[in-house]
Amino acid sequence: xxxxxxxxxxxxxxxxxxxxxxxxxxxxxxxxxxxxxxxxxxxxxxxxxxxxxxxxxxxxxxxxxxxxxxxxxxxxxxxxxxxxxxxxxxxxxxxxxxxxxxxxxxxxxxxxxxxxxxxxxxxxxxxxxxxxxxxxxxxxxxxxxxxxxxxxxxxxxxxxxxxxxxxxxxxxxxxxxxxxxxxxxxxxxxxxxxxxxxxxxxxxxxxxxxxxxxxxxxxxxxxxxxxxxxxxxxxxxxxxxxxxxxxxxxxxxxxxxxxxxxxxx
Amino acid sequence: xxxxxxxxxxxxxxxxxxxxxxxxxxxxxxxxxxxxxxxxxxxxxxxxxxxxxxxxxxxxxxxxxxxxxxxxxxxxxxxxxxxxxxxxxxxxxxxxxxxxxxxxxxxxxxxxxxxxxxxxxxxxxxxxxxxxxxxxxxxxxxxxxxxxxxxxxxxxxxxxxxxxxxxxxxxxxxxxxxxxxxxxxxxxxxxxxxxxxxxxxxxxxxxxxxxxxxxxxxxxxxxxxxxxxxxxxxxxxxxxxxxxxxxxxxxxxxxxxxxxxxxxxxxxxxxxxxxxxxxxxxxxxxxxxxxxxxxxxxxxxxxxxxxxxxx
Numbered sequence: 337x338x339x340x341x342x343x344x345x346x347x348x349x350x351x352x353x354x355x356x357x358x359x360x361x362x363x364x365x366x367x368x369x370x371x372x373x374x375x376x377x378x379x380x381x382x383x384x385x386x387x388x389x390x391x392x393x394x395x396x397x398x399x400x401x402x403x404x405x406x407x408x409x410x411x412x413x414x415x416x417x418x419x420x421x422x423x424x425x426x427x428x429x430x431x432x433x434x435x436x437x438x439x440x441x442x443x444x445x446x447x448x449x450x451x452x453x454x455x456x457x458x459x460x461x462x463x464x465x466x467x468x469x470x471x472x473x474x475x476x477x478x479x480x481x482x483x484x485x486x487x488x489x490x491x492x493x494x495x496x497x498x499x500x501x502x503x504x505x506x507x508x509x510x511x512x513x514x515x516x517x518x519x520x521x522x523x524x525x526x527x528x529x530x531x532x533x534x535x536x537x538x539x540x541x542x543x544x545x546x547x548x549x550x551x552x553x554x555x556x557x558x559x560x561x562x563x564x565x566x567x568x569x570x571x572x573x574x575x576x577x578x579x580x581x582x583x584x585x586x587x588x589x590x591x592x593x594x595x596x597x598x599x600x601x
Numbered sequence: 602x603x604x605x606x607x608x609x610x611x612x613x614x615x616x617x618x619x620x621x622x623x624x625x626x627x628x629x630x631x632x633x634x635x636x637x638x639x640x641x642x643x644x645x646x647x648x649x650x651x652x653x654x655x656x657x658x659x660x661x662x663x664x665x666x667x668x669x670x671x672x673x674x675x676x677x678x679x680x681x682x683x684x685x686x687x688x689x690x691x692x693x694x695x696x697x698x699x700x701x702x703x704x705x706x707x708x709x710x711x712x713x714x715x716x717x718x719x720x721x722x723x724x725x726x727x728x729x730x731x732x733x734x735x736x737x738x739x740x741x742x743x744x745x746x747x748x749x750x751x752x753x754x755x756x757x758x759x760x761x762x763x764x765x766x767x768x769x770x771x772x773x774x775x776x777x778x779x780x781x782x783x784x785x786x787x788x789x790x791x792x793x794x795x796x797x798x799x800x801x802x803x804x805x806x807x808x809x810x811x812x813x814x815x816x817x818x819x820x821x822x823x824x825x826x827x828x829x830x831x832x833x834x835x836x837x838x839x840x841x842x843x844x845x846x847x848x849x850x851x852x853x854x855x856x857x858x859x860x861x862x863x864x865x866x867x868x869x870x871x872x873x874x875x876x877x878x879x880x881x882x883x884x885x886x887x888x889x890x891x892x893x894x895x896x897x898x899x900x901x902x903x904x905x906x907x908x909x910x911x912x
Binding site for chain 2: 346369370439459460461462463467468471499500501502503506509510513
């Protein structure tokens with residue numbers, strides 16, 4: 337059976353198309369404001385690239401904070417469950433999964449069988465999410481990728497007072513005025529976010545192996561800060577931002593349906 | 602609002618200054634000043650023998666000493682007084698240690714307490730100071746002394762900065778939001794996000810969904826009121842209750858706090874009707890600077906410091 341996992345997050349959308357053990361296609365894009373429209377467009381796009389049509393598709397499983405926007409889904413699973421499934425597939429030794437996306441950060445404790453034992457979420461405060469990096473990259477006038485790179489070149493540790501993304505932005509502007517080197521500012525911001533994420537992770541307890549996923553896992557500067565903050569090694573799987581979508585696809589394959597399951601397309 | 606198209610800065614509230622035409626400062630014995638350098642706004646207040654003489658209310662720049670000088674210069678603009686004519690000056694607020702003309706600094710909590718006592722009378726027991734980047738609920742006694750306080754300076758939700766960010770996003774001047782938030786059919790549910798950054802996304806979604814702008818303003822004002830309530834509930838509110846700071850000018854937030862609290866904010870005693878008839882202004886943002894100037898007067902009267910008057 338060919339299945340799809342669709343992860344509709346706060347800012348980004350990820351789709352994975354799978355046939356049994358094989359990935360036929362994957363795509364990512366911004367959700368924009370009209371999330372439902374973005375989902376339809378990206379879905380058709382990824383199917384076309386894979387040489388498929390909607391008729392070829394078996395189950396479609398949605399996940400993410402806006403999973404409801406996937407009108408054609410057969411069901412949805414919670415993002416925590418999707419993360420755990422996706423990670424278990426690639427890194428079965430994972431016991432702690434840290435997922436930091438654009439608007440949410442979460443830590444999940446998983447069993448050796450890949451089951452969710454406990455989790456903690458920050459969806460209240462932008463200071464522990466990718467949105468903070470985006471805001472600061474605008475202030476620093478560098479791309480997010482660039483900011484990740486320069487953070488690793490920092491030579492001095494600044495301490496920032498701000499624990500809020502809005503105040504952090506003002507503080508960074510004054511640091512720029514004081515001619516503070518950009519790498520040091522970038523590093524300070526990464527450290528601040530890492531501190532917030534680590535405190536969420538400590539709620540569930542940190543246990544080896546720690547796996548980091550979500551868009552922020554692609555940010556090497558941040559991963560480095562987080563490693564230092566929790567004083568543990570962190571494994572980042574390939575395409576860490578696709579992990580939710582992959583987990584949803586796995587769930588579709590396993591036939592795990594929630595009560596919300598609808599009729600097929 | 603697309604960036605670039607939005608040439609107008611909706612957060613930019615008007616700066617004001619004023620001088621009391623009924624006071625001849627040359628006849629005054631003690632002239633004191635208070636300079637409140639906040640994170641967003643700076644106020645300078647000059648008092649002659651404890652009477653309100655002049656003020657300037659300006660925006661804080663990137664440099665605290667410059668902001669203090671600008672505020673003081675603005676306060677003195679319509680007078681023929683100079684800094685050398687003053688006996689004592691106290692700095693307060695976030696940048697209080699960087700006020701070049703001040704001889705002393707006092708925390709803004711003490712100053713707001715004293716200022717509220719002057720502006721709203723000795724019966725005031727609870728002061729909610731809603732500043733640019735923090736907010737404080739303060740319990741005070743009949744002399745305006747601080748008994749207890751609760752503070753949020755960690756999160757932009759519930760601060761003036763949050764309201765400015767919102768004004769810019771929705772494209773409505775910040776001083777119009779309060780009044781417009783009542784031009785609605787029915788009170789909408791409040792914005793559910795706590796974080797200002799997330800509230801921005803939520804507001805964009807609401808605008809997109811076609812929700813009327815005034816309703817969104819109502820939803821934002823009630824979210825802010827609700828946020829402030831958490832602080833007030835922790836401190837416990839005793840009457841009389843007043844709100845100072847910039848957000849006190851936003852009736853959309855003030856009336857919603859009053860409603861949720863079931864307590865009205867107190868009437869002001871300073872600048873009562875006779876003063877209003879004479880055209881005296883009243884500015885809730887001045888509480889900190891007024892308190893600082895009054896505390897300066899007290900310091901000199903009690904001989905705890907010497908006058909630094911040079912001319």
